[in-house]
Structure formats: C-alpha cells, structure tokens
Amino acid sequence: MAEKSPIYILSAATLxxxxxxxxxxxxxxxxxxxxxxxxxxxxxxTEQDLRRAGHFTELAVAGSQLCxxxxxxxxxxxTAVYFSTGLGEVQKxxxxxxxxxxxxxxxxxxxxxVNSVSSTAGFYVAKAAGLKSRNLTVCQEEFSFExxxxxxQTDLENNEVDFAMVGGADECxxxxxxxxxxxxxxxxxxxGEGSGWLCLGKTSRHAIGEVLMVREITGDTPAAxxxxxEGILSPWLKKGHKTYLLPGFRLEEANINNLLNxxxxxxxxxxxxxxxxxxxAAAFGLASVFDETRKEPALYFHINRNTYGRTMxxxxxxxxx
Numbered sequence: 282m283a284e285k286s287p288i289y290i291l292s293a294a295t296l297x298x299x300x301x302x303x304x305x306x307x308x309x310x311x312x313x314x315x316x317x318x319x320x321x322x323x324x325x326x327t328e329q330d331l332r333r334a335g336h337f338t339e340l341a342v343a344g345s346q347l348c349x350x351x352x353x354x355x356x357x358x359x360t361a362v363y364f365s366t367g368l369g370e371v372q373k374x375x376x377x378x379x380x381x382x383x384x385x386x387x388x389x390x391x392x393x394x395v396n397s398v399s400s401t402a403g404f405y406v407a408k409a410a411g412l413k414s415r416n417l418t419v420c421q422e423e424f425s426f427e428x429x430x431x432x433x434q435t436d437l438e439n440n441e442v443d444f445a446m447v448g449g450a451d452e453c454x455x456x457x458x459x460x461x462x463x464x465x466x467x468x469x470x471x472x473g474e475g476s477g478w479l480c481l482g483k484t485s486r487h488a489i490g491e492v493l494m495v496r497e498i499t500g501d502t503p504a505a506x507x508x509x510x511e512g513i514l515s516p517w518l519k520k521g522h523k524t525y526l527l528p529g530f531r532l533e534e535a536n537i538n539n540l541l542n543x544x545x546x547x548x549x550x551x552x553x554x555x556x557x558x559x560x561x562a563a564a565f566g567l568a569s570v571f572d573e574t575r576k577e578p579a580l581y582f583h584i585n586r587n588t589y590g591r592t593m594x595x596x597x598x599x600x601x602x
Contacts, residue, residue, distance in 0.1 A: 285438045288481055289488035290597065293571035294348035295564075296340060296476040297556050298453075302347055304572035307555040313472040314453050314557050319343055326350065327409040334405060337370045341402040341450040342409050344476030348446065348568075349410055352480060353487035360480070361414040361442040364403040365429035365449040367422050367560020368463050402450065414442065423531055423587040425449060426477075426564040427595055431495040433481060448478035448568075449561030465588065466558050470530060473557015477564030489571050493517070493580070493596035506592065507539050513594060514582060518546045522580050522598075525550040527566045529585025530558040536586075550581070567597060575601055 294302065298314035300322060301307045319339040326346035334342075341364060349356050400418040407416050419429040426449035433445040453472040454460045460472055481492065498513065500506030518524055526547045528537050541547060552566040563583050570581045583595045 286483055287485070288434060288437050288483060288492040289485050290479050290490035290492065290571070291353070291444075291482050291488055292348050292351040292480045293489065293568040294344055294351055294478050295556075295568045295572065296344040296347065297565065298474050301555070304569070309554045310471045310473065310557050313455070313457055314474050315455070316452060316474065329405070329409045334401075335370050337366075337450065337452045338402040338405050340452060340474065340476040341366075341448065342405050344450060344478045345406045345446060345448055346409055348448070348478035348480055356410060356412075356480075357444045358411060359414045359442070360410075360412050360444040360446055361433070361436065362403055362407050362412060362416045363419065363429040363433040363445055363447045364406060364417065365419045365421075365425035365447075365561050365564065366402070367420065367425045367451050369420065370402070370452075406446070406448075410446075412446075423529065423560055423585055424591070424593050426561045426567075427495060427585070427593040430479075430492075430595060434492060434495055437481060437483060443483060445481045446478060447481060447564075448476065449564030450474075450476035451559040451561045453557070453559065464558070464560060466530070470553075471557040473553070473559045473562060475556045475559065475562070475565045477561070477566070477568035479564075479568055488600065489602055490600055491598040493598055494594060495596075496594050498592045498594060500592070503535070503539070506536070507543060510540060510584065510592070510594070511543055514544060514547075517580055517582075517596070518544060520580075522578050524548070524580040525570070525582070527552055527563075527570070527581055527583040529563055529566075529583060531586040531588070532584055533586075540584075547582075563595065567595060570597070570599055575599065577601055 403418045421428045433447045436442045453474040498509045500509045556565045579599045586592045
C-alpha cells in the first residue's frame with residue numbers, strides 16, 4: 282500500500298469569547314462566557330452585509346476570515362469548506378420558537394427562519410471567501426470538529442480536493458440552566474464559545490505545521506484505554522520533540538493524570554481556561570497552538586471523549602516560526 286502524502290497546515294486562527302484573536306490577548310475565564318457583538322470585528326475582514334446573520338454565523342465567518350488573512354499565498358477558490366458545530370444556531374432557533382409560540386402573533390420572521398438552519402453559517406463562510414467548491418456542515422456533538430477534520434483529511438489524501446478550510450464554532454446562551462439542556466457540564470466548567478480554523482493543503486510551501494493523525498480508539502476499561510492511548514503516542518514521543526497534551530472538556534481528570542504519569546515526557550496545555558467548554562472547543566484548542574512563536578518544533582495531541590465513552594485523538598506537528 283502506497284504511503285499517503287503529508288497534509289500541511291497553511292494557516293490557523295482562533296476567535297475566543299472575549300473577541301481575542303491572538304495569544305497575547307487571551308484571558309482566563311472566571312465565569313461563563315457572554316456573547317459579544319462581533320459586527321465591528323467582521324467589518325475589518327469582509328464587506329459582506331451580515332447584519333441579519335446570527336451571532337453563531339458571525340463567529341464562524343470572523344474565525345474563517347482571520348484564518349484566510351494569515352495565509353502567505355492567495356486562497357485557492359476551489360478550497361473546500363468542512364465546518365463543524367455541536368449545537369448549531371442556538372439564539373436564532375430559540376427566537377424562532379418564541380415567535381411560533383407567541384399567542385398574539387404566531388408569525389415568524391423570514392430571517393429567523395433562514396438563520397435557524399445551521400448550515401447557513403457554512404454558506405456565509407464560503408460566500409465571504411468567494412469559494413465555489415464543496416461545503417459540508419458536520420454535527421457530532423463533542424466530536425463534531427474531529428469528524429469534519431477526518432473528512433477533510435480523507436478527501437485530501439484521496440485527491441478529491443487540493444485545499445480545505447476546516448473549522449468549528451459554537452455559541453453559548455443564557456441562562457446557564459437552560460443551556461445545560463444542550464450541553465452537559467460540571468458546575469466547575471464554564472460555558473464557552475468561539476471559533477477555530479485551519480487551512481490545509483498538500484504542498485509544504487509556507488506551511489506552519491503538519492497533520493499527524495485523526496484517530497478513534499477503543500478501551501472498555503481504564504487500563505485498556507490507557508494502554509491504547511500509550512500505544513498511539515509512544516512512537517511520537519521517541520522523536521525527541523516537545524510534546525503537549527491538549528485535553529478536551531470530556532476528558533476526566535483521572536484520565537489526564539494517569540496519562541501524564543504513564544507518559545511523563547508530555548506537558549499539559551489547558552486551552553479550555555481561555556475559551557470555556559463547548560462542543561467544538563477542539564477547533565479552538567488545536568488552532569490556538571499556532572498562535573505562539575517557537576524556536577523548536579513541537580507535537581500537540583488533542584484527546585477528548587464523548588458521553589458514549591468513545592475517544593478521539595487529533596495530532597498536529599507545529600513547525601518553528
């Protein structure tokens with residue numbers, strides 16, 4: 282079987298709950314994130330009129346446009362979009378139902394109806410970038426971003442596409458008690474929101490990193506799970522690079538501690554402190570590692586579980602820059 286060609290990361294960008302787009306601007310969350318008005322930020326990236334779009338779409342478009350702006354070469358117009366979300370459009374969907382249930386009116390705004398369709402965000406991402414290739418929206422709860430990433434990886438490896446924009450976005454809503462019907466969190470875990478994007482291609486010119494893996498593992502017991510993860514990560518640790526663990530919000534503290542004890546060469550990097558917890562936080566976490574400058578290459582492995590006990594690992598190799 283022929284060895285598959287490498288997939289390179291050409292640019293990356295994140296948008297955090299405080300409108301932070303760079304490592305120096307990030308602040309640890311001390312409470313649940315509050316949705317912010319992104320119109321001013323959007324105007325710096327696109328001339329598209331998004332006043333009728335919802336906050337969820339704004340997160341997706343702003344994040345993707347920032348990622349595109351960091352490319353060292355013009356964006357190929359045949360770039361495919363793989364957009365992921367766990368909850369989709371929350372605020373506009375809630376508004377839609379409120380209008381439907383209103384005993385006095387019962388009429389729905391056309392804009393509320395259109396914006397309640399979660400794939401609308403992917404359409405706006407492509408429209409703002411002038412893209413004309415395939416456009417997929419993937420929803421798989423905690424693994425939404427991982428699933429979208431795997432689709433993009435497969436299509437690139439099979440020469441179905443030459444370039445891909447892979448991203449994720451989710452918004453939070455208030456009050457917290459209502460939002461907890463949509464995502465299960467511990468009391469100590471702050472609600473978050475944000476957007477993260479990677480532009481992928483098959484040429485190494487101007488690349489800032491490389492995709493190592495997008496894999497699902499099995500392990501019915503804690504011991505079997507730990508052995509499975511160790512088996513995947515150990516070969517990479519032998520390469521001598523700085524290696525970091527990015528734990529997803531479903532990865533329990535016991536799993537993290539056991540893994541670090543088994544693989545002491547790894548360092549913990551808790552990106553959730555800056556973005557909070559949401560279904561596609563992995564997109565923020567993986568894209569955020571490219572915000573930092575580094576003199577030496579580094580390996581980053583994002584590990585998360587879902588409520589059904591499945592585990593996904595995404596590995597990236599960050600070049601010196």
